[in-house]
Amino acid sequence: MLRLWRALRELLPLLPASTRWFLLGYAALSALLSVVDIVALSLLALTLAPMVQGQAVELPVLGEVAPASYGWLLGTITLLVVLKGLATLALQWAVSRRLGAYDLVIGDRLFGAYIRAPWTERLRRNTAELVRLADVGIANTTTGLLLPAASLPAELATFGAVLVVLLVAQPLTAVVTFAYLGGLAVLMYVVISPARSSPDGWAGTTPSGSPG
Structure with a gap:
């Protein structure tokens, strides 16, 4: 971003x-x-x-x-x-x-x-x-x-509108969905993306996990 x-x-x-x-x-x-x-x-x-x-x-x-x-x-x-x-x-x-x-x-x-x-x-x-x-x-x-x-x-507007509709119609479902998707976003942004872009990350390993 x-x-x-x-x-x-x-x-x-x-x-x-x-x-x-x-x-x-x-x-x-x-x-x-x-x-x-x-x-x-x-x-x-x-x-x-x-x-x-x-x-x-x-x-x-x-x-x-x-x-x-x-x-x-x-x-x-x-x-x-x-x-x-x-x-x-x-x-x-x-x-x-x-x-x-x-x-x-x-x-x-x-x-x-x-x-x-x-x-x-x-x-x-x-x-x-x-x-x-x-x-x-x-x-x-x-x-x-x-x-x-x-x-x-x-x-962002689509996400916010869907979240508001879910909060009005099904509050529990909205909270669970927001927590799940938020956790995935944090995992992608904090853990997976830095690991892929790091020189010592996944790019330097073979599919079996050993250094390439």
Whole structure:
């Protein structure tokens, strides 16, 4: 996580000035759409069982919904899902166009740096290496760094919304799930990740456990 933010801080000055605001807007809209999706699915989960039994639906904020209003309730849930899907498509369309512009800016600056480099530096690079850098390196920068960094708030919003729904519906299940997933996260971040990245860790051992 720290490496991601460090790399992002180093990359943002190389992009247009509007990049920071675009990423913030994308992160906020993605988080909002994730919350809308969780709300719609939660409403559907809360209403299915009472509807099958023909009973009134008890919702936390809206109160009691009589069987005669099932149509309005299902229509509202369907509308939320459809609007969320359309908004997601529009957001992805805008992101793809903006990332294409960022690819162009990064490629132009890389080419400018290559042209301004000394002859001795240019002779060290062949055409295949330049094409690979422009084709793969720039795409990895945008889709492998910018989008994951901007998608973190949406992931956190989804996790928080699901946790709130579980706390309201099944508090014990929510506490057990949070403790289990939290323990796994601590294990991955504190124990497994440092061991894999350490020079004396798993990389220097064979599958049988003996030094390679």
